[in-house]
Amino acid sequence: MxxxxxxxxxxxxxxxxxxxxxxxxxxxxxxxxxxxxxxxxxxxxxxxxxxxxxxxxxxxxxxxxxxxxxxxxxxxxxxxxxxxxxxxxxxxxxxxxxxxxxxxxxxxxxxxxxxxxxxxxxxxxxxxxxxxxxxxxxxxxxxxxxxxxxxxxxxxxxxxxxxxxxxxxxxxxxxxxxxxxxxxxxxxxxxxxxxxxxxxxxxxxxxxxxxxxxxxxxxxxxxxxxxxxxxxxxxxxxxxxxxxxxxxxxxxxxxxxxxxxxxxxxxxxxxxxxxxxxxxxxxxxxxxxxxxDSSHAAHTQRQNTEPLVPLSFRVNGDAVDLAVRPSRTLLEVLRYDLDLVGTKQGCDQGECGACTVLVDGEPVLSCLTLAASTAGHDVTTVESLSGAPKLDPLLDAFDHHGAGQCGFCTSGMLVAAKGLLAHTPRPSRREIQHAISGNLCRCTGYGPIVDAIEAASLAPMDPAPVLPLPGAGPMPAALPPHASRSK
Ligand code: FES
Ligand code: FES
Known part of the structure; x- marks a missing residue:
């Protein structure tokens, strides 16, 4: 041959x-x-x-x-x-x-x-x-x-x-x-x-x-x-x-x-x-x-001696009922129990903001938030941005402005921006910078990220709210002590 x-x-x-x-x-x-x-x-x-x-x-x-x-x-x-x-x-x-x-x-x-x-x-x-x-x-x-x-x-x-x-x-x-x-x-x-x-x-x-x-x-x-x-x-x-x-x-x-x-x-x-x-x-x-692999067993093994506690909450509008270890973080539950891997596990200690999700519309660091503390609350992850009836304008804007490079920070940035725009539909650039100040971009891409969030804020308003509405289900009397994202 x-x-x-x-x-x-x-x-x-x-x-x-x-x-x-x-x-x-x-x-x-x-x-x-x-x-x-x-x-x-x-x-x-x-x-x-x-x-x-x-x-x-x-x-x-x-x-x-x-x-x-x-x-x-x-x-x-x-x-x-x-x-x-x-x-x-x-x-x-x-x-x-x-x-x-x-x-x-x-x-x-x-x-x-x-x-x-x-x-x-x-x-x-x-x-x-x-x-x-x-x-x-x-x-x-x-x-x-x-x-x-x-x-x-x-x-x-x-x-x-x-x-x-x-x-x-x-x-x-x-x-x-x-x-x-x-x-x-x-x-x-x-x-x-x-x-x-x-x-x-x-x-x-x-x-x-x-x-x-x-x-x-x-x-x-x-x-x-x-x-x-x-x-x-x-x-x-x-x-x-x-x-x-x-x-x-x-x-x-x-x-x-x-x-x-x-x-x-x-x-x-x-x-x-x-x-x-x-x-x-x-x-x-x-x-x-x-x-x-995201299903790696180490995350469950280190907690397997703790008794399980029930957890009922809503994730992206859906009711979820689980049994979790008391020390399990919200990040672990989202990624490893619910397979919502869009939420990134970055530093795992509150430094990078890659794990940002919304709890009742407020950004929190899911790596520092115990899952059990979210019982009865509404959790919103980056997956909600791609939901029906259409893509969130933030996704188009990030794409158009080249606001994501390696992608490490992107889901945290998107969720932080989502939380901002829900409360402040037309934010100033300073307000945008403040909203993402707890999110680290290692590719130093803050300029296009701010541009993208500003552009999304100017997009036609979506008549269907993406965030869960208050009163959509039973709420506890007091909010849990979530890990604040603000620095
Ligand atoms: S993973 Fe870095 S702040 Fe949570
Ligand atoms: S795009 Fe790489 S860390 Fe932000």
Whole structure:
């Protein structure tokens, strides 16, 4: 048999392609994934090492105290167990985020590669009102902070697949001057096809040669919005990147990332990396997917000695009767008992606002609210925005204004906005900013979010109220002590 697939592959002999596993960062940002407890993350980390992953992301330490604690524990595990992989951590291109990575590296006593990200496409500059000069300053500041902390600096250019060549040329030059050892090319919204991927990688490679930095390595990080993530990753490898990113099962932001299992199998098939035994690949997938599945049993096991108490309340207008443990949070009941996974589990300790829902029309943090305290009340989640008779104007407005990027904050933002507009149909921009002040957007997308909420407020009013009306059922005499969202 003659195999045309191998004609080009022969010329790849000797090339080394690094596997960069983003399961513990990007993968956990999938709308249908939970952020598992640290002992589960440690099992995933060991499975990565068994699989032959070269670089494992330990998270975005600046996202909150819990993320920082987990990132520290993961890096420490790599050091203590001498796992055969490098740690990396994500940071925005701001000094404080990079310093959070420095702290992880120093505490664990191992190098942690700093993947500092920045949006670079014209659409991002437009919606954020950023100038190209401001981007340059941010790259310099992040590189300087990494250099001071003795970190390997990798510049991650979000939405590279829609960024102009002259902008890339400038940012590459600044990054190299700032000490970058890697540049990560991102297909952030799954826009690219195979031709575009190849053209971009070839341009990036030749630009690095032109500016005298052929030693700087290139990564590829692609999403699956058009179902092309794996094909694009392989095209990037063919075109000359040094590392490719993937996540277990393809779970990742929005529609997902490149499935790491497929990447491992395909690179072995192409004889670029050694074959990994199928049971090892299966064990990796089983470990990770069990952990990030929304029905993961850990959330019920830790409470299973408590007696059950009855809970009757309304969720998005429907009467719900359950038996719950007294310590079970509203977030856990919504996500794991009622399968309403639109409410995100972010920090799990009241810092990020991703878990915001409405109780009797008021925003609360469901991660800090005991489910039992909502007995007799009306709970409204993000799922209510897509209900009959038509989509809520907020959804259209967020879409039109590009108000969601990775999606981590989006459902909390939408619900906070829904609560605001129910009480204040025509809010000022200041009132909008106040209403979302407890919601953290790690992609720094506040400008378009405020624009979107303002635009939704100007949309024709929906005659059918989405929020449950007071008096729709029996109410207790006093409101429960919900966790207030206001800061
Ligand atoms: S999950 Fe972050 S505030 Fe609740
Ligand atoms: S955190 Fe990514 S869109 Fe807000």
């Amino acid at each position: 003659y195999d045309w697939n191998r004609v080009e592959a022969r010329s790849w002999t000797g090339r080394s392609i690094a596997l960069v596993d983003e399961t513990l960062r990007d993968g956990l940002q999938s709308p249908s994934a939970i952020d598992p407890p640290i002992e589960v993350k440690l099992r995933i980390l060991h499975a990565m090492a068994d699989l032959g992953v070269d670089i494992a992301s330990v998270g975005l330490p600046a996202a909150g105290a819990r993320t920082q604690r987990d990132a520290n524990a993961l890096a420490t595990e790599i050091a203590r167990q001498r796992l055969p992989l490098r740690a990396s951590a994500a940071a925005r291109t701001v000094a404080s985020d990079v310093e959070a990575v420095v702290e992880i590296s120093q505490r664990a006593g191992i190098p942690v590669d700093c993947y500092a990200f920045l949006g670079s496409s014209p659409i991002r500059l437009y919606v954020e009102s950023w100038s190209s000069g401001w981007l340059v300053e941010r790259v310099r500041a992040a590189g300087e902070a990494a250099r001071k902390g003795n970190l390997a600096f990798c510049l991650v250019l979000e939405d590279t697949t829609r960024t102009r060549p002259e902008a890339l040329h400038e940012l590459f030059s600044v990054a190299v001057d700032a000490g970058a050892v890697r540049i990560c090319l991102c297909d952030t919204v799954g826009h690219a096809d195979v031709r575009g991927t190849r053209a971009l990688v070839e341009f990036a490679r030749s630009t690095l040669v032109e500016i005298g930095a052929p030693h700087v390595q290139l990564d590829w990080h692609g999403h699956n919005d058009r179902g092309l993530a794996l094909g694009n990753a392989l095209a990037a490898v063919r075109a000359g990147v040094d590392g490719v990113h993937g996540c277990a099962g393809g779970f990742g932001e929005r529609t997902g990332n490149v499935p790491m299992e497929h990447l491992v199998a395909q690179l072995a098939e192409l004889r670029i990396r050694a074959a990994v035994p199928k049971p090892v690949i299966a064990a990796y997938a089983r470990t990770a997917l069990t952990a990030i």
